[in-house]
Amino acid sequence: MKKDLSLITMSIAALVLTMPFCRAQIIPHPQSIEYGSDLFEIKSGIEIIADLGLHHEAAYLAEFLEKGFGEKSNISKIGNGIILSMEEGLYELYGKEGYQLIINDQSLSIMAATSTGVFYGIQSLKQLFPTDFECGYADKFVAISSVEIIDKPRFSWRAFMLDESRHFMGIEQVKKMLDQMAALKMNTFHWHLTDDQGWRIEIKKYPKLTSKGSVRNDTQVERNSEKRFGKPHEGFYTQVEIKEIITYAKDRHITIVPEIEMPGHAMAAIAAYPWLGSLGTTTQVPETFGKMPDSFNVADAKVVSFLLDVLDEVIALFPGQTIHIGGDEVNYQPWENDETVKEFMAKQNLNSPVDLQIYFTNQVSNYLESAGKRMMGWNEIMGDDIHEEREASDQAVEQKLAASSIVHFWKGDLSLIQKAVMDGYQVVNSNHWDTYLDYTYERLPISKSYAFNPIPEGLEEKYHSKILGTGTQIWTEYTPTIETLERQVFPRLIAYAEVGWTFLENKDFERFQKNLSKYKERLQANQIQFHEEMDQ
CATH class of the missing domain: 3.20.20.80 (Glycosidases)
Incomplete structure (x- = not known):
């Protein structure tokens, strides 16, 4: 039987409208923030992919997600999920505390020169979640708007x-x-x-x-x-x-x-x-x-x-x-x-x-x-x-x-x-x-x-x-x-x-x-x- 594409489109649109959707502004305001039109869905138990040297930051993020979803996120070195990475070459651009947070419909990644920068990227990510997320969340996913944040502090x-x-x-x-x-x-x-x-x-x-x-x-x-x-x-x-x-x-x-x-x-x-x-x-x-x-x-x-x-x-x-x-x-x-x-x-x-x-x-x-x-x-x-x-x-x-x-x-x-x-x-x-x-x-x-x-x-x-x-x-x-x-x-x-x-x-x-x-x-x-x- 031939499927009605208009019905499928309407069903997808209805699903998106009922998803918890977050497009918050960040405090303190980043150096650069640009929103896209896509959504990235963060599901309960999403895996965290973290470089060596980012164990504390990954565990901190995992604890935040567990408070909301009630389910632990595994931390791995490879795989698909939330990506936390360090690249020394970014130091010239972002310094010790800067970071980039990039979210599109396919991926969510935080990259910085140091673990401190990654940690601050996590703080910005947390503000994209519902304000009461850590109090326990009824849904098993959160939809976040695609965004690209490039950020570093004015003062040390x-x-x-x-x-x-x-x-x-x-x-x-x-x-x-x-x-x-x-x-x-x-x-x-x-x-x-x-x-x-x-x-x-x-x-x-x-x-x-x-x-x-x-x-x-x-x-x-x-x-x-x-x-x-x-x-x-x-x-x-x-x-x-x-x-x-x-x-x-x-x-x-x-x-x-x-x-x-x-x-x-x-x-x-x-x-x-x-x-x-x-x-x-x-x-x-x-x-x-x-x-x-x-x-x-x-x-x-x-x-x-x-x-x-x-x-x-x-x-x-x-x-x-x-x-x-x-x-x-x-x-x-x-x-x-x-x-x-x-x-x-x-x-x-x-x-x-x-x-x-x-x-x-x-x-x-x-x-x-x-x-x-x-x-x-x-x-x-x-x-x-x-x-x-x-x-x-x-x-x-x-x-x-x-x-x-x-x-x-x-x-x-x-x-x-x-x-x-x-x-x-x-x-x-x-x-x-x-x-x-x-x-x-x-x-x-x-x-x-x-x-x-x-x-x-x-x-x-x-x-x-x-x-x-x-x-x-x-x-x-x-x-x-x-x-x-x-x-x-x-x-x-x-x-x-x-x-x-x-x-x-x-x-x-x-x-x-x-x-x-x-x-x-x-x-x-x-x-x-x-x-x-x-x-x-």
Whole structure:
């Protein structure tokens, strides 16, 4: 019997219309994206074909598919399915983190020069699936529009900072944030582990840092308020837990940069070991926030030895190249009032407390460099008066910051960035007006987050390569719960992901707003709290 071709055509069309069909836009927006008219059907149990060296990436994709379809995908070296491949020759085109994702009616392939690039290609692929796919999917296939994506990041440093000194969040929340960072192609987790209000990292040589320094008796509820929560706050990470988090981050191509504050923001450590301080009166971890009165006495050789001992354990734990030492908001008054500190400064020909800080900072920088690491610090480490606290007669600073240091700009006139790069320093730009997630949405709306350009206006192009990238920070003084933390971070973190990844000519806030409304569905599916209102 002769078949009716029109009926067959209609049946095929009806089948296509009932297939789960995904043609989502990608956040952060790729360098190039072109859609075709064909469909590729991803079926439950589809095989993953992966080159040697891509086992972790293939397993990561397989886990994603299993969450949705409820069936494992086999990983093979040859065959048909989703193809993951590396080709060294692509490095010139895509660098370390770029990739190409090509989908047509016959095949789906992700190719890059490195496993990192393949991993980021997988993140883009995941956004082509339904937003609730990982929650368990009713159908056994997903139809994805044919597409060709060519992509690479604008900046090599795309960071999110979590302050756990002020409020300890715990291992599961850290992993949750790392998952969100990976989905957004952010590659640096800046982990603020010590400050005045709590010491959160186990140091085996000095157990009181956590037995006493991680516990405060109470916590200030609001800025400039006498109101307290009425209960202790405590918590720290053992070195075993830290290794677990480091491995979790590494599997998601995220480097962890630990921050161990010195010489200021030190009172939790001083409360544990009072001989570390300059005042001699600090015995309790502060329960209030702001600039604290005590600092490490870095004119004392025993104190410096203590800090280098701490760094030895930090160096042994964290495989990344960079260690952040803070260096911000140091209270110089105790040094100025201490005769032994003044004698030390005279002996070392140091004319001011600022010079003493730079002298100490360079000791630390040189020590880290000898261990194969690089020191990073907030931009006070250069000696500039960013808080406008000094008398005109105190402005001259004679010490010069070690050349290998990374300057983390957070405050001051933007001309200080130009000064830093002209002096040869690499800079991460986290200007607080543009990147601090503890600010309200009225003060820092998402439109301002998205508009931030880490390269300051007017900076000569020959210095652009000195700007490594950007970071966004959540300081947790007044975000005591996971819910309040997430609502401050999201959805602004998504905007910063595009700031760090997407080239200026490809940014479009109107498009971003449309895509963000869909991305919020992913946040909901992953039980991420977020701020509901979005400015226009």
